[in-house]
Amino acid sequence: MAQPGEKRKREDEVENGGAGDTEPSLGTEHPLSGFKLQSVLRESARDKTIFLHGQVPVSGEGQSAEDAVVILERAPFQADTVSRLLGNNPELKLQLKNDIYSVYHLNPPPELNEVKTTIIRPATEKHVKKYLRQELYLIQETGEDYKNITLPFIESQSFSIQWVFNILEKKAEQDRIVYENPDPAAGFILLPDFKWNQKQVDDLYLIAICHPRGIKSLRDLNGDHLPLLKNILHEGQAAILKRYNVQGNQLRIYLHYQPSYYHLHVHFVALGHEAPGITVERAHLLSDVIQSLELDSQYYTKRALTYALRADEPLLQKFKEAGRC
Numbered sequence: 001m002a003q004p005g006e007k008r009k010r011e012d013e014v015e016n017g018g019a020g021d022t023e024p025s026l027g028t029e030h031p032l033s034g035f036k037l038q039s040v041l042r043e044s045a046r047d048k049t050i051f052l053h054g055q056v057p058v059s060g061e062g063q064s065a066e067d068a069v070v071i072l073e074r075a076p077f078q079a080d081t082v083s084r085l086l087g088n089n090p091e092l093k094l095q096l097k098n099d100i101y102s103v104y105h106l107n108p109p110p111e112l113n114e115v116k117t118t119i120i121r122p123a124t125e126k127h128v129k130k131y132l133r134q135e136l137y138l139i140q141e142t143g144e145d146y147k148n149i150t151l152p153f154i155e156s157q158s159f160s161i162q163w164v165f166n167i168l169e170k171k172a173e174q175d176r177i178v179y180e181n182p183d184p185a186a187g188f189i190l191l192p193d194f195k196w197n198q199k200q201v202d203d204l205y206l207i208a209i210c211h212p213r214g215i216k217s218l219r220d221l222n223g224d225h226l227p228l229l230k231n232i233l234h235e236g237q238a239a240i241l242k243r244y245n246v247q248g249n250q251l252r253i254y255l256h257y258q259p260s261y262y263h264l265h266v267h268f269v270a271l272g273h274e275a276p277g278i279t280v281e282r283a284h285l286l287s288d289v290i291q292s293l294e295l296d297s298q299y300y301t302k303r304a305l306t307y308a309l310r311a312d313e314p315l316l317q318k319f320k321e322a323g324r325c
């Protein structure tokens with residue numbers, strides 16, 4: 001186990017962006033070497049995913065270990081590889097046969113049996129809680145609530161956005177950039193999201209990260225940001241059409257409120273893909289956001305926004321203390 005002081009230091013570095021400000025070295029060491037499972041945070045048979053919390057020994061630091069969150073997800077089938085999967089008489093083990101119906105076990109070769117593995121290491125307590133399945137509660141946040149409760153809270157504690165700066169400064173993921181408008185006020189970088197393995201467009205998922213700094217979320221947007229938002233919408237659609245041949249009207253393009261990371265970014269997801277976070281209490285279509293700001297440039301500073309918070313989220317506690325839920 002890490003000594004409390006050591007472990008807290010690493011958490012501080014992650015939360016405050018003190019570490020990881022350069023392109024990470026992929027190294028030769030297995031990132032999960034010695035992984036010890038602590039708990040299953042959540043699992044979904046439907047999505048074929050499991051979220052794990054574990055500890056990994058820190059090399060060269062004796063007995064110390066750091067927390068890790070590992071997300072395992074079965075990769076979707078790809079139309080162009082299924083014939084390879086079935087060709088050459090693969091081994092099929094019969095499970096059930098009834099009339100014209102039969103069910104088999106098929107063991108695919110390793111290259112067709114990918115498990116997408118996302119590792120967050122060192123993970124903070126906040127990361128662990130984020131993926132833990134919990135009861136949710138809706139709150140309605142007015143513009144005043146935002147100023148009095150939410151803003152002070154997100155200024156005091158939120159996930160580090162160092163990974164965002166790494167992308168904007170070309171210190172990480174530079175080779176993955178699909179499109180960039182370099183304008184400092186109205187430009188952005190479009191690249192594949194963490195969640196997409198880029199092997200099939202059925203679950204296409206990209207994010208546009210805006211160049212200007214300091215726009216935390218939907219709440220900070222006003223009429224002055226319309227050129228930025230329109231660039232993201234139109235240039236993002238055009239870039240995706242060019243690179244992936246997916247039409248703009250087959251994309252769900254939205255912002256999260258609340259987001260996890262407070263630097264403005266927009267999600268571009270294949271319309272047919274039910275990605276996490278597309279529910280009505282979280283996703284705001286970019287085209288609707290643009291229209292609202294065209295009608296009233298202060299729309300998002302005034303209107304009440306409804307969203308869900310997990311039972312143990314400190315922000316929910318702040319709303320309770322203020323008698324707002």
Ligand code: GTA
Nearest residue numbers: 071073130131163192193194195207256259260261276277
């Ligand atoms: N390219 O380093 C990165 C990176 N990081 C750290 C985050 N993202 C990154 N992309 C690149 N490089 O779509 C992506 C995230 C996300 C976006 C941030 O940036 O994948 P957000 O600020 O609106 O936050 O978006 P959001 O949506 O909460 O983030 P996230 O992590 O996607 O979590 C959403 C919820 O979905 C979680 O609570 C989780 O429980 C659930 N979920 C379900 N399945 C998955 C899955 N396979 N992977 C991750 N989360 C999942």
